[in-house]
Amino acid sequence: MISKWIGKRVVMGIIVLFIVSFLSFFIMHAAPGDPATAFYGGNAQTLNAAEKERISRVFSLDRPVIVQYGAWLWETVQGNFGYSSKEGRPVSVILFERLPNTLLLFSVTMFFIIVGSIWLGTVAGMKAGSMWDKGLSTISIASSSIPPFWLGILFISFFSVKLGILPSSGTEDVGGDGGLMDKIRHLIMPAAVIILTHVGIYARFLQESIKTESNKYYVLVARANGVAKREIQKGILRNASIPYLNYIGMTIPSFFGGAVIVESLFSWAGLGQLMVKAVMTKDFPLIMGGILSIGLLVVSSLLIIDLVMYGVDPKLRKGAYSK
């Protein structure tokens, strides 16, 4: 049952990646000029022979576009993303350098957002009518209305310029020991910006789910029949977590999008900053690689969420939604 279901999800993910790859190929093809100059612009003459050969082989213009796409996809699936037109190094190598930083930022922020929003949302949701309940929705709307980069600027001007206690950019101190403390110091501000601008909405979503759930008939029935409060709350939380998880899944793409800006602001050497750089320098091979790898990241995070959902939602396990 579960393997079948996972299989289905993986197939879906692959279809998604397929379309993503098609899109990124299409975008590149829409770029002006023949592929070699479109990809490598003024740097075409410094290309190495193997890459030149690859480009002329894959993108030979006398072949129909769909064949070119197939050839390109085949190369890409094998991990050959071409060479960065700016740095001349293989795109895959560059992407791999950036991946740990993005994953670090993503997992740390996601962790705190989830923990924070579960805590806030539960407290606010369970205590209907309390200060928490009323305050949270206003605060969460307000916090989600702050452009993250603006908050970032404020942070920098306060913590870096005014107090000088946190580094304003980078992933680690240059020439430092690269130790854990150093990493954390650099991580604090970018992570805090993302967390602060997001945790409110997630908390609020959970709060609303809990409130909706608390008004469900079965809660009333349980209360009327003297079921213990803790028991009831556990049940509520479990059900409220289903739409909450769904919401996390839905917002993951935009989450990755938002990270682009924060990464750029804090010069956090992750995939997002890389993408911005690639766009500014019109480094097309890198852009294509970036889109694909972010697509892959999104799809795999969604898969993880799906798995969690599978564990939480019995209706999924029993296939009750298919009807």
Next chain:
Amino acid sequence: MLLTVENVSKSYRKGNKVLRDIDLSVGEGEIVGLIGESGSGKSTLSRLIMQLEAPETGVISFNGTPVTKRLRKTFYEDCQLVFQNASAALNPSWTVREILMEPLRNSEGDRAAHIRDMLGSVKLTDAHLNRRPSELSGGERQRVNLLRSILVNPKLLVCDEIVSSLDRLIQREIIDLLIELNRETGMAMLFISHDLQVVEYICDRIYIMKDGKIVEESVKVDGEFEFSHTYSKKLFGSMFSRGLV
């Protein structure tokens, strides 16, 4: 016969027949009941009659001619359906006036006056015309729903559980209204319900349905129905004794 349903079957999933060889007819001016427990296929049959879905086998004829795609338009002029859930059958963002105008799109004459005339017959007033469905009570909604269908003066009205979710008091009002309409205009009705008392009260003849099959047909004799099939007996046996009255 006004409406004849012959040999009609329908299934949604392979091997799972929702309707099996249904034969049924409604004469002019007749009120025919169709009873059966939940899930026995009553609504499905009504949708088939109204050509909202196509039957797998069988023929549905109106006035002796099978209803085809081409004839559908004229068929709808003579035959109308009233859904069980009035809230869902009325466009929530239209006013009652707009809703009542909809079936009259192509008719000539003073449509507004026609509506005003008819409004009284379902005990609604002009004041209701400017409201939206959400501003009406359940009974009022069902009356608007009913009125809209009878505005075009159909010869046959198919009512799918139109009173089941209403209060007894309102139920009674609407049922009496239907009987009155039947008397005055000779409009025939196919009255679908699972409420035995109501059916017993309003119908001249009833069909009893179980698991997609019509198991029995019975005609009212001296205000009573006679049954031979065991299921019908069980069904009517489960009516509460009239007790005390």
Next chain:
Amino acid sequence: MLNVDRLTIEIDGKCVVEESAFSVRPGKITSIIGESGSGKSMTIAALLTILPLGAKATGHALFNGRNLLDASKKEMDAIRKTHIFTIFQDAANSFNPSVKMERQLYTFSGGRRGDTVQQFRTKMTGLLDELELSVDILKQYPFELSGGMLQRCMIACALYVAPDLLIADEPTSSLDRVLQKEFIELLKRLNEEQGTTILLITHDLDVVVEVAHEMVVMQAGKVVETGSVATIFKQPGHPYTKRLLDSRF
């Protein structure tokens, strides 16, 4: 057993139940009847102190001499847990969809009385058997069962705990006739065999006639008539009651 006097319920300043008074005698089946929105469910909610946010109940509701309306949270929890059991109209939605039936039935029955899961299992199996339900349902989720089955599960719990007072809020409206009849039979049995006091809310006069000993008629938030079923049916005092009786088919 239960004496309600001058019960008034306000929601956001709007009066939904006004100065109502009635009583439930031990060992009897009392029925509240009234049209939709007349305040029947609100009255029950007030008795169980599960009124929605913003609602306020005043007056007296003496349960075995204890006023439920000013009972502390703890006391109320205890009363709800030990003396009263409530069956609600919508059985399909009365269970948490993502918790297995066994767990839920346990919290509704065995858990209330402090039985161990083992004890619960043996006793419940017997009850389910009696109600023509398979034991397998314990391993299933609510959404895998039909409304009728779920309603019978609720009844099983009621039979299990054998409460002093059983409240049933329109328990039959979502059932079809055959099931309705069966359910009413069960209520009768519970009352006759275990002597359970029952407060039955309905809008169906036929049901009242079938099972109730006494009846309370409500209209627009007011109790307009109380008395034994037989007398009221013979001589309805209030014009509204008369209309109700007339509306029967």
Next chain:
Amino acid sequence: MKSRKSLAFWCVVLGLIVAMTVFAGLFSTYGPNEMDMDTIYQPPGKGHVLGTDHLGRDVFSRLLEGGKVTLTVAGVSVILSFIIGVLYGGISGYIGGAVDVIMMRFLEALITIPSLILILAFQAFMQGGMWSMALIIGVTGWLVTARIVRSEFIRLKEAEFVKMAKMFGTPMWKIIFGHLLRNSVPAIFVVTLVNFTGAVFIEVSLSFLGIGVPSAIPSWGNMLFYAQNDILIGAWWIGLFPGIMIFLTILAINFIGEVLKDPRRRRLDA
């Protein structure tokens, strides 16, 4: 009652912002690009209400002009995404069947790609003016609208009043507009509001990264982009006011959306 009041309040705030920017010419005291090397980095005060920037331009005038640009980009892109979304979702939902399945799979894939990343990719070779920016945001912003329209259409298509309409012989266009679309309005409206905030966010973000509207055109994002250089100098007013404007605009829309999202205000659920 409370929600009504807050709705009115935020509508007024939004209205003020829009009016100020639309009629920027009337309110602003200087040309948005008027430079004066004698008055650079003047703090807010006489002459320049909100001070001047590094080229001696009046921050207030630029704020209004920038708002015009930002809101125009957002507005145009939202209209565009609205049209595409309604068409795509409408076709998918109305036709249904295999067409729907294919269109939805495609949509799901698109939703998986962070739209900002897509926009970035487009920017790589479309970098140009304000309009191309609006075009790109519009072309990538219709996904959620389409999904909502589709689900509304599917829900409403099965609604009994639509079936009744068919029986009354109501023509298709009237069914689509009068029944389906009209009843989707509340949902579409809310998602369009959300899209609008999204579009504002994207415009300011891209401009903030220096790859949005051309630097010579003032927009809130652009102003913030340059304001980064002024933090250190202590010229807080250059970055603060555009930030506040963005914040207020989005806040107002969010609060309006919040009130409208409230099911009690939605007739459909009645």
Next chain:
Amino acid sequence: MKKEENNVQTKESRLVYASESEFEGLNPILEETNLDALLFRGLMRFDQNNKASTDVAESYTVSPDQLTYTFVIKDNIKFHDGKLLTADDFIFTIESILDDKNASFLKADFTEVDSVTKIDDHKLVLKLKHPFAPILDKLTVPILPKHAFENVDMRKAEFNSHPIGAGPYMFDKWDRGTSLTLKAYANFHGTKPSIEKVIFKFIPDSNVRALQLKSGEVDMTLLDPVQVEELEKEKNIKIYAIESADYRGILFNMNKDLWKDVDVRRAFSYATDRTQIVKGILKGYGTEAYSPLQKHAFNNENVEKYVYDIKKAKELLDGAGWKEGQDGFRYKNGDKLAFTITAPVSDTVRVNMANYTAEGFKKIGADVKVDALDWSAITIEETEAFMVGWGSPYDANQHTHILFHTNQSSLTSSGYNFGSYSNAKVDELLDKGRLTTDPEQRKVIYMKFQEELAKDPAFDFIAYEDAVYGINKNLGGVKERILGHHGSGFLWNVEEWKWNDQ
């Protein structure tokens, strides 16, 4: 506790330099970087007065006909990898520069070299085709180790990302995109460096650089003029505003028809308000520019300076047939007087100058846009007008021949004449100036060159920009001298620098 100790210790021995741009490679004959002075040494070296004096060379003699130079190389100089630096290495360097395969940007500097011959390991003879005065300046070129290039294509050599030189600092590690670290070279032949590590941190954003200087994350950086006032208040920062030969101007791309008419170029030169720019954008850290040799001994004061004059500019445009239309903009044959100035987005000063001049050009009816792009997205040959920056404090030939000579058009050679500027008189003067040795004569030639260039401007010269460095106050040993383009050369004596708080 431990952490603090650590901090103090690292602070003592390292210098972090915030650099705007990263480089593609570190081969000094393929790309010019400000690391060259640290990593490499040449036969000659510029001293504090920007005069070439001996360095790797022990001594040299010049033949009376000025065609033969004989050099003696110090015999104890070792490359960072321990190999001895010999005449062979120098010969290899010159040959590599002249080898077309390597497309060295320095080739034009050495075209006058006829031959280089090794006498022995530490003695060599360099022969010129013609007497060529700047040759000693040119011989400051870094010497490459021949052994590092055996059997490899120079453009692809490992050396380019892991250089080996004979300078005071040697390569340590390079974190692409973040930083590059050099460490002190113990066997350096000159003053032994006191600071152990020099780290180049790549921060494109000038604001971030200033921020990090303030917070102490970096020890020195080039500042934007507007940042000075604020940073001056900081206790731990010392500001060096150093006069430099670094000018900014708008390059007219002669491939655009608009610029073919010299009067149009002159009109725009008149319409540029340099005084305001120096005052507002450079905050006084600079001077108005009119010539590429203004900071040079050969400066010609008497050329046309294009002092701000809108009226003249309008007259010139009128004369050139650009007539004002209804909308206030000028038109000629239906074409609008419009163009775009491109500027590198990371260089705020240039972007500001572009924006300010563009706005000012509206006054003469020109619709001028500004495109601020990333460096790598800019192809100067393809722009209509570009905000350039050049200037050299050294020989007059430097940054003139390569910029203005027809043969140096970037379209046809490896020169830096990006606008394909071509003027026969200028060409002739530049050629003559190169080959003349008599200083007095050269002065006359270059004065004449400046006059001709002013008449037919290739650039709209805007301003010389002082190099304003912000430096950690505790850093000692800094010696000022007139700096080059982008304030380059500031690190020229870094081996003498030290931390005062040691």
